[in-house]
Amino acid sequence: MDEFNLLPIYRNGLxxxxxxxDVSVPEFCRKCCRVxxxxxxxxxxxxxxxxxxxxxxxxxxSYVFEVDGDNCIFTCLRIEGEYDRxxxxxxxxxxxxxxxxxxxxxxLEYAEAYREYWINQNKYERxxxxxxxxxxxVRKFNQQIKLxxxxxxxxxxQNKRYSELLEYSKSIYVMCWFLTxxxxxxxxxxxxxxxxxxxxxxYNIFKIIDKVRYCMKEKAESKDIKMVMTAERxxxxxxxxxxxxxLPFLILENAVKYSPRGEKIEIYIDEKGNRQHVAIVxxxxxILENEINLICEQGYRGENAxxxxxxxxxxxxxxxxxxxxxxxxxxxxxxxxxxIKCINSIEYSEFKVDFWIDL
Numbered sequence: 001m002d003e004f005n006l007l008p009i010y011r012n013g014l015x016x017x018x019x020x021x022d023v024s025v026p027e028f029c030r031k032c033c034r035v036x037x038x039x040x041x042x043x044x045x046x047x048x049x050x051x052x053x054x055x056x057x058x059x060x061x062s063y064v065f066e067v068d069g070d071n072c073i074f075t076c077l078r079i080e081g082e083y084d085r086x087x088x089x090x091x092x093x094x095x096x097x098x099x100x101x102x103x104x105x106x107x108l109e110y111a112e113a114y115r116e117y118w119i120n121q122n123k124y125e126r127x128x129x130x131x132x133x134x135x136x137x138v139r140k141f142n143q144q145i146k147l148x149x150x151x152x153x154x155x156x157x158q159n160k161r162y163s164e165l166l167e168y169s170k171s172i173y174v175m176c177w178f179l180t181x182x183x184x185x186x187x188x189x190x191x192x193x194x195x196x197x198x199x200x201x202x203y204n205i206f207k208i209i210d211k212v213r214y215c216m217k218e219k220a221e222s223k224d225i226k227m228v229m230t231a232e233r234x235x236x237x238x239x240x241x242x243x244x245x246x247l248p249f250l251i252l253e254n255a256v257k258y259s260p261r262g263e264k265i266e267i268y269i270d271e272k273g274n275r276q277h278v279a280i281v282x283x284x285x286x287i288l289e290n291e292i293n294l295i296c297e298q299g300y301r302g303e304n305a306x307x308x309x310x311x312x313x314x315x316x317x318x319x320x321x322x323x324x325x326x327x328x329x330x331x332x333x334x335x336x337x338x339x340i341k342c343i344n345s346i347e348y349s350e351f352k353v354d355f356w357i358d359l
Contacts, residue, residue: 004021004114004117005018005020005021005074005114006020006021006022006023006110006113006114007020007022007023007074007077007102007107007110008020008023008024008025008029008074008075008076008077009072009073009074009075009114010033010043010046010062010073010074010075012043012047012070012071012073015033015034015040015043016033016034017029017030017033017075017076020074022102022110023076023077023099023100023102024099025076026076026091026092026099028058028091028092029060029075029076029091032058038056038057038058039056039057039058042054042056042057042062043073043075046062046064046071046073046075047071047073048071049064049071050064051064051065051066051071052064053079053082053104055082055083055084056075058087058088058091059083059084059085059086059087059088059091060075060076060077060078060083060088060091061075061077061078061079061082061083062074062075062076062077063075063077063079063107063111065111065115067114067115067118067119068118068119068122072111072114072115072118074107074110074111074114077102077107078092078099078100078101078102079101079102079103079104079107080101080102080103080104081104082104126299126313127190129313130186130189130313130315131186134182134183134185134186137178137179137182138179138182138183141175141178141179142179144175145172145175145176148168148171148172148175149172151168152165152168152169152172155168174211174214174215175215177211177215178215181212181215181245181246181249184242184243184245184246185246185249185250185319188243188246188319188322188323189315189319194243199241200239200240200241201239201240201241201242202237202238202239203237203238203239203240203244203245204235204236204237204238205235205238205244205248205269205276205278205357206231206234206235206269207235208244208245208247208248209229209248209252209267209269209278210229212248212249212252213227213229213252213267215249216249216252216253216256219256220256220265223256223259223261223262224261224262225256225259225261225262225263225264225265226264226265227252227264227265227267228264228265228266228267229266229267229268229269230266230267230268230269231268231269231270232268232269232270232271233270233271235269235271235276236271236276236359238276238357238359240327241323241326241327243323243326243327244323244327246319246323247320247323247324247329247355248278248280250316250317250319250320250323251280251316251317251320251353252265252267252280253316254284254316254317255280255282255284255351257309257311257312258282258284258285258305258308258309258351259282259283259284260283260343260348263282263283264282265280265281265282266279266280266281266282267279267280267281268281271359274358274359275356275357275358275359276355276356276357276359277354277355277356277357278354278355278357279352279353279354279355280352280353281350281351281352282350282351283341283348283349283350283351284305284335284348284349284351285302285304285305285307285308285346285347285348285351286302286304286335286337286340286347286348286349287302287304287305287333287335287349287351288302288303288304289337291303292333292335295317295333296317296318296320296321296331296333297314297318298314298315298318299313299314299315299318300314300318301313301314304346304347304348307345307346308346317333320353324355327357328358329355329356329357329358330354330355330356331353331354331355332353332354332356333351333352333353333354334350334351334352334353334354335349335350335351335352336349336350336351336352337349
């Protein structure tokens, strides 16, 4: 990731200092930061230091501030009233006017500008990855649609095997629907107002989940995962916005992604009075007790989920919770602390998402 730093910044782990746009690195510091033992100890200490202003052994000012939980270090600075002039002036001869003093308030402004830039860059990188993933799926499924359409054309010319034509037709329909879900996922994540752009319509949750299950079938089978759906009775229709079709997809996609190979995903649907209850149960990375209240926050991923796979952005459960709030659905997430299985040094437990829908 390219950076926009206005002041010289020390690269933790790389043992180098990069020029700032407004202030450059003195040649003395550029040469010494890797080899001089005093400099190396100074920056090693700052990597774990509390935020604040520090002096290096040669009179320069260094400023430590935190961005996303990590220490950033602006250094090689002359902060007005906060550097050792006697030690420093001999080190910056012939450096030109760019190596100027700055005030402490300006330093704080530059640090805040860097923090905001870094956070925005991370959001952009996540957004770009999300877009890349979507278009990867669009291209892949579009190619499959073309191939299946070609088969239908050839079969129709032969005017035989009518049942097989219907199966191809169903596959095409479901894949088109899957593409719509993926594109809707993008729209709803980055423009939540689109979730309620339309009026409420009639939907049947059993039929929606059944279609999603069919969509996810190939992905699940690639991991030898079975998806079993049980309905105690015929489901009545509900009134909801169009985004309701995305809700089961988000939960089942997460379940397939995080379930270990050979596991089972169970879906239960029942009606109790004027409420429908949907439960989706799978084996997933165990959510720690201090994480359960954070799991539906945008961008948050649990410790064990991060260990299990880097294929995740922490937006699935967040988007699902937004859809539920919009449609007055009570959504609850559980991670069983007792049923724990350890796979490849990662703790897994029974993971359950409950939905209560008012009819």
